[in-house]
Amino acid sequence: MNLSHLQYFRELAQVQHYTKAAHNLFISQPTLSHSIAALEDELGVKLFEKNGRTVKLTDDGALFAQYVERSLDALEDGIGELEKRKGRLSGTVRLGAIHSVRSAFLPEAVLAYRRTHGNLVELKIDQGSTKELLDYLHTGENDLAITSEVKADGFVFTPLFRQRLVIIVHEGHPFASRSSISVSELADMPVYTYREDIIVGTEVSEFLESHGLDLAKMNLNRDSDDEVILGGIVSRAPVVGLALDSSGLYPFRNLKLIPLEEPTGSIPQPTTSLNSCSALRIIFTIMTIPKTPT
Structure with a gap:
C-alpha cells in the first residue's frame, strides 16, 4: 500500500466520479482505476460499487475512508510543522x-x-x-x-553578568540615609550574610579578609542561603545585612540598598542592563560540559 493509492482513494471517495477524480488528481482515468483495484486487492474487500455513471462507497469503503481521512490529515499536519521548522532552531x-x-x-x-x-x-x-x-x-x-x-x-x-555586593538595612536604620558605607565600619557590628559553606558565602569571606577584617573577631550571623532569607531578616529588624544586589531583595519595599565604598579593581563592565558599580561581584556564567576529544 502506497501513499498515492490512499490519496487517490480519498479523492474518489469525496467526488464519487472517476473522471472528475482523475482530473482533480492530474492523472489518467485508467491510472486511477488501476490504483483503486490494486488497493482493493491488497485489502481483500470492495471499496466502491457502481451507481449509474458514478460510484459510491461500500460499507467497508465508508469505514476505511474515515481512517484514511484522519491518517492523511495527520500526515499533512506533520509535513506542515516540518515546513515551519526549516531553517529555525527546534x-x-x-x-x-x-x-x-x-x-x-x-x-x-x-x-x-x-x-x-x-x-x-x-x-x-x-x-x-x-x-x-x-x-x-x-x-x-x-x-x-x-x-x-x-x-x-x-x-x-x-561570563554572563556581574552582581555587586551591597549593604542592606531597614529604611528606619541609621545607615539608611547614607549614600555609601566602608566595609571597615562592619568590624564592630552584627552583620547578617550568607552561610560560609556555600559559594557566595566563601566569596564574601574572601572579600572581607581582603579588606583587612578578621572574620573570627567579627559578629557575623551566617544563616542565609540566598537574598530572600537575608531580605526577610533585615526587613524585620534593625540589623545590617551584606548581600548581592539581586531580584531576591526586590519584594522587600522597606529595605535600603547602600553601595560599598571599596573599589573592585579592573573588572570589565558586563554587557547587561544590570547595575555594575562597586565591591564584590559574583560572576554568573553559562556552563556547558565540553566534548571529550576524540
Whole structure:
C-alpha cells in the first residue's frame, strides 16, 4: 500500500466520479482505476460499487475512508510543522538557574529569546544551588546552567553578568540615609550574610579578609542561603545585612540598598542592563560540559 493509492482513494471517495477524480488528481482515468483495484486487492474487500455513471462507497469503503481521512490529515499536519521548522532552531533545552537570576535576568532573557527565535524550542527550567546544578550537568539532567563561577573540572565557564555586593538595612536604620558605607565600619557590628559553606558565602569571606577584617573577631550571623532569607531578616529588624544586589531583595519595599565604598579593581563592565558599580561581584556564567576529544 502506497501513499498515492490512499490519496487517490480519498479523492474518489469525496467526488464519487472517476473522471472528475482523475482530473482533480492530474492523472489518467485508467491510472486511477488501476490504483483503486490494486488497493482493493491488497485489502481483500470492495471499496466502491457502481451507481449509474458514478460510484459510491461500500460499507467497508465508508469505514476505511474515515481512517484514511484522519491518517492523511495527520500526515499533512506533520509535513506542515516540518515546513515551519526549516531553517529555525527546534527541540528542547534543559536549563538550570540559581535563585538570584530567576526573577529579573532569566525572564528578560527568555522573552528576548522568544522574540528572536520564536517558540519552537521548548525551555525546561530547573532551579537549584550551584552545587546541585553542577550535579545536574554531570548526570545529563540539564544541558546548561546559570550559576556562580566556581573551580570545577570538566566545565566551560562563560561570563554572563556581574552582581555587586551591597549593604542592606531597614529604611528606619541609621545607615539608611547614607549614600555609601566602608566595609571597615562592619568590624564592630552584627552583620547578617550568607552561610560560609556555600559559594557566595566563601566569596564574601574572601572579600572581607581582603579588606583587612578578621572574620573570627567579627559578629557575623551566617544563616542565609540566598537574598530572600537575608531580605526577610533585615526587613524585620534593625540589623545590617551584606548581600548581592539581586531580584531576591526586590519584594522587600522597606529595605535600603547602600553601595560599598571599596573599589573592585579592573573588572570589565558586563554587557547587561544590570547595575555594575562597586565591591564584590559574583560572576554568573553559562556552563556547558565540553566534548571529550576524540
